[in-house]
Amino acid sequence: MPTxxxxxxxxxxxxxxxxxxxxxxxxxLWGYEVETASDGMDALEKLGTFNAHVIVTDMMMPRMDGSxxxxxxxxxxxAPPVIVETAFGNPETAIALVHDLGVFWFLEKPVQSQWLKLxxxxxxxxxxLEERAEILERELSYQGVLGDLVxxxxxxxxxxxxxxxxAPSRAAVLITGESGTGKELAARAIHELSxxxxxxxxxxxxAAMPDTLMESELFGHEKGAFTGAVERRAGSFxxxxxxxxxxxxxxxxxxxxxxxxxxxxxxxxxRRLGGRNEIQLDVRVIAATNAPLDSAIRDGKCRExxxxxxxxxxxxxxxxxxxxxxxxxxxxxxxxDLNKKHGSKATDLAPExxxxxxxxxxxxxxxxxxxVHERAVILTGEGTIEPARLPAGFGTAGFTGAGSGDGASGAxxxxxxxxxxxxxxxxxxxxxxxxxxxLIGMTLEHTKNNKTRAxxxxxxSQKTLFNKLKEYGAQGAA
Numbered sequence: 001m002p003t004x005x006x007x008x009x010x011x012x013x014x015x016x017x018x019x020x021x022x023x024x025x026x027x028x029l030w031g032y033e034v035e036t037a038s039d040g041m042d043a044l045e046k047l048g049t050f051n052a053h054v055i056v057t058d059m060m061m062p063r064m065d066g067s068x069x070x071x072x073x074x075x076x077x078x079a080p081p082v083i084v085e086t087a088f089g090n091p092e093t094a095i096a097l098v099h100d101l102g103v104f105w106f107l108e109k110p111v112q113s114q115w116l117k118l119x120x121x122x123x124x125x126x127x128x129l130e131e132r133a134e135i136l137e138r139e140l141s142y143q144g145v146l147g148d149l150v151x152x153x154x155x156x157x158x159x160x161x162x163x164x165x166x167a168p169s170r171a172a173v174l175i176t177g178e179s180g181t182g183k184e185l186a187a188r189a190i191h192e193l194s195x196x197x198x199x200x201x202x203x204x205x206x207a208a209m210p211d212t213l214m215e216s217e218l219f220g221h222e223k224g225a226f227t228g229a230v231e232r233r234a235g236s237f238x239x240x241x242x243x244x245x246x247x248x249x250x251x252x253x254x255x256x257x258x259x260x261x262x263x264x265x266x267x268x269x270x271r272r273l274g275g276r277n278e279i280q281l282d283v284r285v286i287a288a289t290n291a292p293l294d295s296a297i298r299d300g301k302c303r304e305x306x307x308x309x310x311x312x313x314x315x316x317x318x319x320x321x322x323x324x325x326x327x328x329x330x331x332x333x334x335x336x337d338l339n340k341k342h343g344s345k346a347t348d349l350a351p352e353x354x355x356x357x358x359x360x361x362x363x364x365x366x367x368x369x370x371x372v373h374e375r376a377v378i379l380t381g382e383g384t385i386e387p388a389r390l391p392a393g394f395g396t397a398g399f400t401g402a403g404s405g406d407g408a409s410g411a412x413x414x415x416x417x418x419x420x421x422x423x424x425x426x427x428x429x430x431x432x433x434x435x436x437x438x439l440i441g442m443t444l445e446h447t448k449n450n451k452t453r454a455x456x457x458x459x460x461s462q463k464t465l466f467n468k469l470k471e472y473g474a475q476g477a478a
Contacts, residue, residue: 008124009033011050013043013057013069014085023056023111030117040064044072048170054104054123055082056116070101075242076196076282081123085111147189149182150333151326155318159186166313167193172265174250174310175288177317179449180367183288184246186317191244196284199243204236207252207451210463214257216273219264225274237270240283250287250310251296252452255303262306285310290449320362320369327358327369334370338377345382352387356394363445440468 010032014020017038024034035050037043039061055073059066066084073079081104098105104123107115146160166173167190175183184203191201204217216226220235236245247253253261264270265285269278287310296302320326331354335346349357353376362368376389440458447453455465 007033008054008120009035009050009052010120011035011037011043011046011052011055011057013037013040013055013061013066015039015058015061019058023116026113026116027056027120030120032120040066040069040072043069052080053127054080054120056120057082057084059084059086067101070103072242074102075199079195081127083107083116083119083123085109147192148185149189150330151323152329153323153326155323156326159315159317162313162315163189163193166190166315168195169313170284172284172310172312173286174293174312174314175286175317176292176314177288177290178319178365179290180365181317181319182366183290183317184248186315187244187246187286187288190286191284194244194284196243200240201244201246202236202240203246203248205248207249207449209466214254215260218257218261219270219272220275221273222275225272229274232272235270235272237264237281237283238279242282244284244286247285247287247310249289251289251291251293251302252450255301258303258306262303262309265306265309320365324358328354330366330369331357331373334373335377338370338374342374342378344377344380346377346380346385347382348384350384350386353385353390356387356390360394436468440465 008031010027012020012024012027012034013036014023015038020036020038024036028034035046035052037046040057041064043055043057044064057066057069064072070079070082070084073082082102084103084106085108086106087109104126105119107119146163149156149159151157163186173187173190175186177183187203188201191197206214209217216229216233216235218235218237220233220238221229223229223232247261264281267278268281268283270281271278293302293307293311297304297307328349331349335348338344339346357369357372364371372390372394375391376385379389380386440454443454443457444451447457451465451469452462455462458465
């Protein structure tokens with residue numbers, strides 16, 4: 001009985017109905033589960049619901065030929081082995097197909113059943129080996145490190161498990177967590193573990209640009225669409241084609257843009273500003289926010305239908321204070337990274353230093369931890385990092401942190417340690433630039449990183465605030 005491969009799925013792609021039916025019938029008799037497609041475009045649609053282990057395809061087809069189909073599959077990543085049937089059986093064709101396009105092998109028409117059966121068996125076995133190797137690689141990463149996420153605590157292991165479950169799917173993901181917990185790192189891990197890992201990963205911070213530029217950044221624009229549009233520009237969705245887009249701080253997106261984003265998510269099509277034609281999208285969407293969106297919905301700042309469209313698979317990242325047992329592992333990872341960045345040779349933390357770090361509440365989370373380590377690594381140079389290398393006043397009652405991000409908060413934390421309250425007291429000797437930077441940092445901390453509200457409090461435009469933060473970030477990276 002033909003039960004040799006009951007779980008192996010084969011997709012047959014051929015524009016000739018008789019040839020397609022004959023191949024499918026023959027392969028089904030050998031015990032495979034078979035689906036058919038009439039050309040490359042039809043095949044891509046079928047693969048959305050039929051997870052094929054092997055693809056058998058013709059080359060010359062209308063709409064989308066075999067060559068373009070293979071290129072699309074390779075661009076998406078995680079493509080199954082492909083066997084090509086061709087009428088041009090010569091060495092040059094074999095080299096082009098196997099090496100240039102990366103197909104498993106090719107068969108000359110008319111296809112000989114014994115060779116097709118043998119190649120199917122080998123292709124299926126090859127696919128299973130690659131899948132098993134990938135699983136083992138992922139399992140190794142769950143022993144405390146997943147991409148750039150680090151931690152062996154139960155809280156982090158739960159996050160890793162959710163990432164592993166959702167990564168192979170096409171579901172939208174909503175990542176929540178305080179600033180500095182690693183939301184973008186989690187999004188990148190999902191992308192890297194997905195079939196789209198060979199495609200682009202595009203991150204867009206919805207809070208880091210004026211409202212007037214948001215739609216252009218998302219959807220792109222045509223030349224002359226508005227004043228200053230001197231040339232055509234692709235938006236973030238276009239740039240993320242066949243890959244993943246991260247919409248960070250989605251709660252800060254203007255309401256008018258939210259409605260247009262919802263339309264794009266529902267239709268999987270985008271139209272550039274000033275354009276007439278719609279562009280078909282194949283993009284995985286991940287959103288992130290540091291504030292619960294349910295309160296934004298109640299306040300009318302976030303559309304409820306957009307929230308439900310994005311919140312298909314929620315992942316909540318824990319604050320650092322909730323998994324302090326990961327500090328030694330995080331410290332080791334940060335030291336390795338920062339030594340490479342600065343050419344230093346800091347080896348480890350003194351027990352007293354680790355104790356001081358473990359006793360701190362870390363309002364800026366892992367981002368703040370990195371800032372503290374970077375300062376300590378630079379001061380230490382090589383050897384063990386002693387407590388004296390921590391920021392002045394670190395861990396004392398008046399200390400408010402070494403920074404939760406945005407490049408302004410390092411100075412804010414240093415100055416606020418001297419004041420110990422929401423009032424900013426500036427000692428003699430500080431420059432106007434340092435005081436300005438500290439004030440912006442404290443205001444962002446007060447507004448929980450809400451840049452729109454911070455700009456209102458400071459009495460400056462959002463554009464001025466964004467430019468200041470960009471300048472501080474460049475100085476911090478120098």
